[in-house]
Amino acid sequence: MEPLALERLLIGFSGLTWQRLVMMGVGGILIWLAIKREYEPLLLLPIGVGCILANIPGTGMLEEGGLLKVLYDAGIENELFPSLVFVGIGAMTDFGPLLENPKYVLLGAAAQFGIFGTLLIATLLKFDINQAASIGIIGAADGPTSIFVASVLAPDLVGPITVAAYSYMSLVPIIQPPVMKLLTTRKERLIRMPYTLRPVSRATRILFPIVVTLCCSLIAPKAAALIGMLMFGNLVREAGVVERINQAAQNEIANIVTTFLGITIGSTMVADRFLRWQTILIIVMGLVAFVLDTAAGVLFGKLMSLLSGGKVNPLLGGCGISAFPMSARVVQKIGHDEDYGNFLLMHAMASNTSGQIASVVAGGVVLALLA
C-alpha cells in the first residue's frame, strides 16, 4: 500500500477539524430539537442529518457526482423542491375563511413588513443588499419561500436562513404572544367578533387560485413559480375531479420532496460557510424579523380597528404571517384567555391564510427588485 493510499484512508480523521466537529454538534442539536422538542421535525431532523453528513471529511458526497451534490442540483439549485412543496401546501390549505372575509387580506400584506424592516437593519450590519434581503425573507415565515429567494440572492446563506425560518416558525407560540400583548390594550383584546358563515360558491373557490395566480404573477413575475404551484395545488384541491393529483400532491410528492429537501438544505451547512459571526447575526435577525412581522401586523390591525369603529380585534393583524395554522391559534388563545366567550379563530384563519399568499408575493417582489 503506497503512503498516498494510507493517507487517503485516514482522511476521515486527518480532515476532522474542530469546526467540523462543531457543525456535527449543530446537526445533533437540530435532531434533538426535532425529536425532543418537536420543532418542525419533518424538516429539522433531515436538516440535522444532512448537516452531520456534510461535515464528515473525505466522503465526496458534496463533490460532483456525490449524493448530496446530486440532490442539491436536482432540487435546490433549480428551485424544484420548494416549488413542489408548495403544490402540497396548496392542496392542504382551505382558503374558505379568507373568501368569506376578503378584507383580512390586507392584514397579510401588513405583516410582511418584518421582511423589509429586517432587510434595513441587516444593511446597517454590513450585509450587502442581496444578503440583507435574504435574511429579511426569514420574515416571510415560510420555508420554501426562504429557500427559493435565498438560493438566488445569497446561496451561501441558504443553510442558516432556512434553519432560522423553520425554527422560529416552531417558536411562533412563544415569540408572538408577548409582542401582541405589548402592543394592544386589554380593551382591544376583548373586542368580540361574531362569526357568521357566509356560503362561498364552488365557482369562487375554483376561480380563486386562478385569479390569485394571475394577480400575483403579473405584478411580481418572479413569484410565478411559487404562487403558481401553491395555487395549482389549491385548484387541484377545489376542483374535485382530480382526486389522484390531489392525493399525490398531499402525500407522495409532499413526502418525498420533504425528505430530500431537508437533507439537502442540511448539506449546505458546511463548517467554513456556517461558522461565521454572520450566522449568529442571521439567527438574531430572524428573531427580529418575526417580531417586526407581528408588530407591524398588530399595528395595522389597530388601524383597521380604528377605521371600522372598533369592530376589528387588532390581534388579528398579528397572524398575518405564513406560519399556518400556529399563528391563528395563538391569536385565538390570547383572545380566549382574556374572555372565555371570545372566539377569533375563523377570522384569524382568514388573516393567516392571507399571510401565506402575501409572503410569496413579498418573496417575488424582492426577487424582482434585486435578482
Next chain:
Amino acid sequence: MEPLALERLLIGFSGLTWQRLVMMGVGGILIWLAIKREYEPLLLLPIGVGCILANIPGTGMLEEGGLLKVLYDAGIENELFPSLVFVGIGAMTDFGPLLENPKYVLLGAAAQFGIFGTLLIATLLKFDINQAASIGIIGAADGPTSIFVASVLAPDLVGPITVAAYSYMSLVPIIQPPVMKLLTTRKERLIRMPYTLRPVSRATRILFPIVVTLCCSLIAPKAAALIGMLMFGNLVREAGVVERINQAAQNEIANIVTTFLGITIGSTMVADRFLRWQTILIIVMGLVAFVLDTAAGVLFGKLMSLLSGGKVNPLLGGCGISAFPMSARVVQKIGHDEDYGNFLLMHAMASNTSGQIASVVAGGVVLALLA
C-alpha cells in the same frame, strides 16, 4: 432604483401582449372543460394551468433553470414521462378478453388507418412530412404515444397535438356513434355475438407481455421504449409476485408523472407557437383522424363479418382504437340500444385493448420511417 429595475418590475404588464392573453384564455377553457365537462380532467386541468403559467411574461419559468423548463427537460425532452405513464397503463390493463379472442387483434391494426389517412391529408395542407406524421398520430387516440412521437418529429407542435388527442379521447362517446351508425346497416348492428368464457392460463397471461414486447420491438424498434414499458407494467400486474411494484406503477408513479406531464405539456403552449392557423388545422385534423380511425375499423369489421359468414358484428371494428374503455363502451351501448339482448362488451374490450397495442406499434413504425 435605476430605470432598468423599474422596467423589469413592470415586465408583467409591458410584456402582456393580446396573444398571451388569448393563450391564458385557452388555458382557462381547458380548466373549464376539465372541471365542468370532466374531459380528461387529470390531464386537461394541469395542461390548462401550465398554459396559463407559460404565458405570463417575465417569469423566467421557461428559461434555463426555470421550473417549467426543468420539468420539460426532465420528462418530455427525453420522453421519460410518457414511458412511465405507460407502466401505469400496462399495470391497469387486463388483456384477458384479447387473449380469449385473439382474432380481434386485427381490428386494432385496421383502426390505425386514421393516423396515416390524416398524415396524407396533412401533407396536402402544406405541412411537411414530419409535422404531418405528428398530426396523424393524434389518430393513435393515445396521449403518451402522441407526446412521444410529436416530441421527436415536431417538438413545436407537441402542445396542440396533445391537447387535441386528449380532448377527442374525451369526446369518443360523441364522435364515434354517428360514424359507426353511418357505415353499418341495422342488420349488421343486430348481429349477436355470444360470449363464452375461455379460461386463459396464468402462463399465457405472463408470457403475453413478453411476447408482445419482442414482436413489436423487433419489427418497430423505435416503439420499444413505449411498448416495453406498457408490457412491463402488464407483466408486473400478471406476475402476482411483485405487488409493491404493481401498486407503485398504478399509484405513486402514475399519479406523480401525470401531475407533471400535464403542466409540462401545457407549458409548451406559448403564444407565438400556438396562435397560428396551423393550430386550428391541427385541431380539425385531429377530429378527422378519429373519424378515419372509426371508419377504417368499422369497414374492416364489415370485411371480417363477411369472411366469417356474419358471425362478427362490424361495430367491433370501431373500437380498435386506444381510447380505453370508452370506445368499447360506445360499441356495447350502440349494440344494446338496437337490441336489448345484445351484449358486445367483452368482444369490444378485446378489440379495444388490441387498439392499445396497435397504436403504440403505429407510433413506433412512424418514428422508424421518419425519425
Next chain:
Amino acid sequence: MEPLALERLLIGFSGLTWQRLVMMGVGGILIWLAIKREYEPLLLLPIGVGCILANIPGTGMLEEGGLLKVLYDAGIENELFPSLVFVGIGAMTDFGPLLENPKYVLLGAAAQFGIFGTLLIATLLKFDINQAASIGIIGAADGPTSIFVASVLAPDLVGPITVAAYSYMSLVPIIQPPVMKLLTTRKERLIRMPYTLRPVSRATRILFPIVVTLCCSLIAPKAAALIGMLMFGNLVREAGVVERINQAAQNEIANIVTTFLGITIGSTMVADRFLRWQTILIIVMGLVAFVLDTAAGVLFGKLMSLLSGGKVNPLLGGCGISAFPMSARVVQKIGHDEDYGNFLLMHAMASNTSGQIASVVAGGVVLALLA
C-alpha cells in the same frame, strides 16, 4: 423510400445476433426465477425485463436521451438509487436485538471475510484488482452495496455482479446449511442460548444510527453515502415524530426506486459485455463468496464459543451477513432441528443485523482502498 430507410427499418432483424438472443433468454430465465421460484422477484423481474429490452437491436434506448440511458444516468451512475434503497431498508430494520446484545457485532465483521477471500481468488483468476474487489463484494450479500461498489470500480461488471448477489441472497437457505453443518459439531449446534429481554431505552435507539454513521463514516468515508442513508432511514423509524418520512421511505421511495433500479441494472446486461467467460467466473466466484462468508462467520463463532466457555452457539457466526432475515432464520432452523428446545432466533437477528452494517463498512473500506 430510400434504401437507407429500409435498412434502418429492418435493423430489428439485421442486428439480431445470436448473442443478443442468448441474452434475451437470460432475461427470460431471470423473469422465470422471479415468478416461478420467487427468487427476489422485486429485483430479478425488472432486471430480466431490462435485460431483454437492452438486447433488442436498434431501439436507441441505451443511447444518449434513450430511456434506459436516462434512468442509468439518473440513478446508477451517481449511485442515487442504491442510496435511496438504503433509506427504505434502514426504515424497515429493527436493530433492537443488536442493541440488546452488542457483542454479536463482531460476528458481522468476521463474516465479511468472504469479500476479501473471493477478492484474492479472483486476482489469481487474472481479474485486475478493481474487478476482483467488485466480484468479492458479492460476498457483502447486499444488493445496493454491490451496485454501489461495482459501479465505481468495474462498471462493466455491474450486471453480472448484481444478478449474482441477488440470486445467492435468495439461495441463502440452500447455500448456508451444509457449510454450517460441516464446520460445527453436533455438540456445538446443541448449545442453548437463553434469551432475556433487556429493555433498550428510546434514547439509545435514537442515538444508535447517529453513532453508527459517525463511526463508519470517519473510518471509511467512502461508505458515508450508504451508511448515512441506511442510518437516516433507521433514525426516521426510531424518531417517532416524522411518520410521513418513515412511510415515504418504506413505501413511495422504496417502491419507485426498486422498480427503476431493477430495469436499469438489467439494461447493463448487453450481449458484448455479458457473454464472456468472465461472467461465468463471476457467477461461480459469487457462490464462493457466500460460502466463505458463512465459513468465516462460523469459525469466528467457534472462537467466541471457546472464549465464552461454550456459551455462544457457533452457528450464530454464519448469519453475520447482510441477507436479512433469511440468514437468521436458517440458523434458527438448524438449531431447532437438532434440539426442539433451542431457540436461537433473537441472537441470530442480532448477528444478522450486524452483518447489515458490516457489509456496508466493508464496501466503503474497499472503495477507500481502491477507488
Next chain:
Amino acid sequence: MVLENFRRGLEVTGLGMGLVFLTLVVIMLAIYLLNRILRDRSAEWAAPLVDAAGATEEAVPTSADEVAAIAVAIALQKQQEQEGGDYDEEVVGEVVMVASIEPGTGAWRGHGRLRAMQ
C-alpha cells in the same frame, strides 16, 4: 457602502411594501367581485358526479359503514370467546386496521383510472 446599501434597502422597502399591498388589494377586490358575481350561480358548478367509468376516487361511505359494523361484530365475538379475559388494546387496533383495506383492483375502477391517463 453601508449607507448605499441602506439607501437601496429603503427603496426596496418602499417599492416592496407598496407592491405587496397593491397585489393583495387587487386580490381582495377580486374576491369581492367573485363573491358578488357567483353567489347565485353556485348550483351550476355542481359537485362532480361519479365518473363515466362508474368509479370515484373518494371513499364510499355506505360500504365503509358496513365493514366497520362487521369489524365491531368480530371484536365483540372475540371478546366473548375470551370470556372477559384479557381483552386488550390489540383487538381495537385490529378493528382500526380494517379501514386500510385497499379498494382492490376491480376492473371498472381500474378502467376509471386508466381512462384518465391514456
Next chain:
Amino acid sequence: MVLENFRRGLEVTGLGMGLVFLTLVVIMLAIYLLNRILRDRSAEWAAPLVDAAGATEEAVPTSADEVAAIAVAIALQKQQEQEGGDYDEEVVGEVVMVASIEPGTGAWRGHGRLRAMQ
C-alpha cells in the same frame, strides 16, 4: 414540395399499415400458439405461495378469511333479501377482493419487504 411530401406520405402509409398489420398478425399467431401450448400446463404456474420469510405482500389469510367470511355472510343475506334474485359470478369475485386488506406494519411483513430490497 407538397406533392413530394404526399408521395412520401403514401410510402409511409403503405409501409406503415403493412408493418402494423404484420406486427399484430404475429401477435395474434403468438397468442393462438400460447393458448394451445399452455392450456394444459396452467397448473404448473401455480399461484405464488407464502414466501420464505413467512410474509406475503398480499393479505394475511387469517384476517382476510374473517373479512371474507363476513363478506359472504353479507352477500348471502342480501341474496335472501332479494329472494332468489340474479346472484351472479360478480359477487364471488368481489368476495375474493376483500382479501386485499393491508396487514399493517407487523414485524414479519416488514422483513418480507426488507428481504426483497437488500
Next chain:
Amino acid sequence: MVLENFRRGLEVTGLGMGLVFLTLVVIMLAIYLLNRILRDRSAEWAAPLVDAAGATEEAVPTSADEVAAIAVAIALQKQQEQEGGDYDEEVVGEVVMVASIEPGTGAWRGHGRLRAMQ
C-alpha cells in the same frame, strides 16, 4: 501482473478486515456505553405526544371505535328501513371498496401536515 494483483489483494484484505473489525468494535463499545449511560434516563425521552396541531399521523383508535360503533348503528337502521327493499348490485360493489376509508382529510389533520411543510 497476477502476482502483483494478488499481493495488492493481500494488502487490501489485511487492511480491509482490520478496518472492518475496528469499525465494528468501536460500534460495539459505543452501544455498551449508550446502554450504560442511558438506561436510567429513558423516561426523559418520552414517546411523542399528539402534536400541537392536535393531529397524529398514526391511526386514532378512539375515533375508529366511535366510527365503528356509529357504522353498526347505521347498518342496523338500514336493515330495518329496507326490510327486503331494493338492495341493488351497486351495494355489493361497495362492500369491496369499504376499505378505502382514509383516516380522514379532516381540516385539523391537514393543518398538522401543513404546518410541517411551510
